[in-house]
Amino acid sequence: MFATLAPILLQATLETFSMVISALVLGTTFGLPIGVVLATSGRGELFEAPLFQKIIGPIVNATRSVPFIILAVAIIPFTRLVAGTSIGTAAAIVPLTVAAIPFIARIIEGAIREVDGGLVEAAQAMGARPFQVVTKVLLPEALPGIIHGLTLTAVTLIGYSAMVGAVGAGGLGDLGIRYGYQRFRPDVMAAVVITLIVVVQMVQSLGDWLARKADKRNI
Amino acid sequence: MIRLSNVQKTYPARRGSPAHKALHGIDLDIAAGEIVGVIGRSGAGKSTLIRCINLLEVPTAGSVIVDGTDVTQLVKRDLPLFRRQLGMVFQHFNLLSSRTVYDNIALPLELAGASKAEIAAAVDPLLPLVGLEDKRDRYPAELSGGQKQRVGIARALSSNPKVVLCDEVTSALDPETTRQILSLLRDINKRLGLTMVVITHEMAVVKQLCDRVAVMDGGVIVEEGKVDAIFANPTHATTQSLLADEFLDYPARPNAAANANTGQEA
Numbered sequence A: 001m002f003a004t005l006a007p008i009l010l011q012a013t014l015e016t017f018s019m020v021i022s023a024l025v026l027g028t029t030f031g032l033p034i035g036v037v038l039a040t041s042g043r044g045e046l047f048e049a050p051l052f053q054k055i056i057g058p059i060v061n062a063t064r065s066v067p068f069i070i071l072a073v074a075i076i077p078f079t080r081l082v083a084g085t086s087i088g089t090a091a092a093i094v095p096l097t098v099a100a101i102p103f104i105a106r107i108i109e110g111a112i113r114e115v116d117g118g119l120v121e122a123a124q125a126m127g128a129r130p131f132q133v134v135t136k137v138l139l140p141e142a143l144p145g146i147i148h149g150l151t152l153t154a155v156t157l158i159g160y161s162a163m164v165g166a167v168g169a170g171g172l173g174d175l176g177i178r179y180g181y182q183r184f185r186p187d188v189m190a191a192v193v194i195t196l197i198v199v200v201q202m203v204q205s206l207g208d209w210l211a212r213k214a215d216k217r218n219i
Numbered sequence B: 001m002i003r004l005s006n007v008q009k010t011y012p013a014r015r016g017s018p019a020h021k022a023l024h025g026i027d028l029d030i031a032a033g034e035i036v037g038v039i040g041r042s043g044a045g046k047s048t049l050i051r052c053i054n055l056l057e058v059p060t061a062g063s064v065i066v067d068g069t070d071v072t073q074l075v076k077r078d079l080p081l082f083r084r085q086l087g088m089v090f091q092h093f094n095l096l097s098s099r100t101v102y103d104n105i106a107l108p109l110e111l112a113g114a115s116k117a118e119i120a121a122a123v124d125p126l127l128p129l130v131g132l133e134d135k136r137d138r139y140p141a142e143l144s145g146g147q148k149q150r151v152g153i154a155r156a157l158s159s160n161p162k163v164v165l166c167d168e169v170t171s172a173l174d175p176e177t178t179r180q181i182l183s184l185l186r187d188i189n190k191r192l193g194l195t196m197v198v199i200t201h202e203m204a205v206v207k208q209l210c211d212r213v214a215v216m217d218g219g220v221i222v223e224e225g226k227v228d229a230i231f232a233n234p235t236h237a238t239t240q241s242l243l244a245d246e247f248l249d250y251p252a253r254p255n256a257a258a259n260a261n262t263g264q265e266a
């Protein structure tokens, strides 16, 4: 019994991983600069651009306030455009990334805002250019917070990826719905749930460990 | 070396607070190699004044001449280059928690694009100068306040500046550590011939460190001169009361202590 279940479970887990990691990487690629801009474009800040902040802020909020499953369905045309299809693991990466970007942007913004303003001032007094303040001071100092936030994002994305499973994206959610629910296989359902719990636990532990390693404030 | 002429600063009105004029026309000359103290009560405008020297605050009027250049005329792009000629030391150290002692001291050089070898050549001799050879690879969280400030001082020196600006650099330290830091600064001034501007609210700091002192109150300099002369013959009420504070520790003058306390910084 377990012998037949193990390969499909492994396959589904790998699919979940590939969706989540891709969305995390792509989401950070776009979310990081947006977060930096959100954190530094206010009045009197590093890249003063209050108008930009007034425009980008609400867009970020709007994206975040749409429930993920609705977002995933609503952007199907966009997903087709980008991925060529709206079904499958690759296609699922599109809505996951779209959901991850504003999430990560806010996390980066929050982590940067935690950095003591005195450090920015010290860097400027040393002759740092604004971009250097970001790369040499704000991001390194915010790193523990950013790692915590990205861990949170990864866990949230694992949950979301189970939802896109429901619209045919593969992964653990898909397995749970198709086998566990539709074909009434409680053993599969149980295996999926346990795997999800273990995966989330591992991700959280890894994130905590990395954040602790990066944090030199309490040695 | 530094000449402030009629420097004025008005902080613009913000939601909830009206515009505030923090500096009402400051004139101050600082010669090369000199240590000048600026003393005054909380809110007198001392920090604003020192921040106008490296243009962390842009004066609303007047000129700030550093080494022959009116730096208020510099365009924004050129400010970083100008600021690299000045070092600054802060009350709360402002060290990067994510960097070791060595890497904190190296930061100004890194920002200026120095090579690894250039950085090592500049930082290595600074560690013994500030007495931190054995803390090279430690993080700020592992240091005492006095040690952190030594890192702050070494960092201010690493880009080989002509001027060092010190804003309340001993206010977070105990008296013994304060004495050590002040004698370190004095020693550095002698050895490197640096010009120093020292902000403080304690006469003891002026007494131990400075050649000249300017007393500030309400955004103006009310009295200025050689430290010995000012101590011997303080003419302005602010100077007199700041001098009286020096005896706060002695219970012999309870009345003076009580009076001076009401005006004290929170």
Ligand SMILES: Nc1ncnc2c1ncn2[C@@H]1O[C@H](COP(=O)(O)OP(=O)(O)OP(=O)(O)O)[C@@H](O)[C@H]1O
Residues within 6 Å of the ligand: B011, B012, B020, B021, B022, B040, B041, B042, B043, B044, B045, B046, B047, B048, B049, B201, B265
């Ligand atoms: N960024 C700012 N915006 C508005 N007002 C400010 C700002 N910075 C300082 N002020 C005001 O300017 C005045 C002078 O402030 P400043 O920080 O220069 O005083 P200080 O002499 O350094 O005092 P302290 O000893 O407390 O550090 C104060 O009344 C202060 O409230």
Ligand SMILES: [Mg+2]
Residues within 6 Å of the ligand: B046, B047, B048, B168
């Ligand atoms: Mg101050």
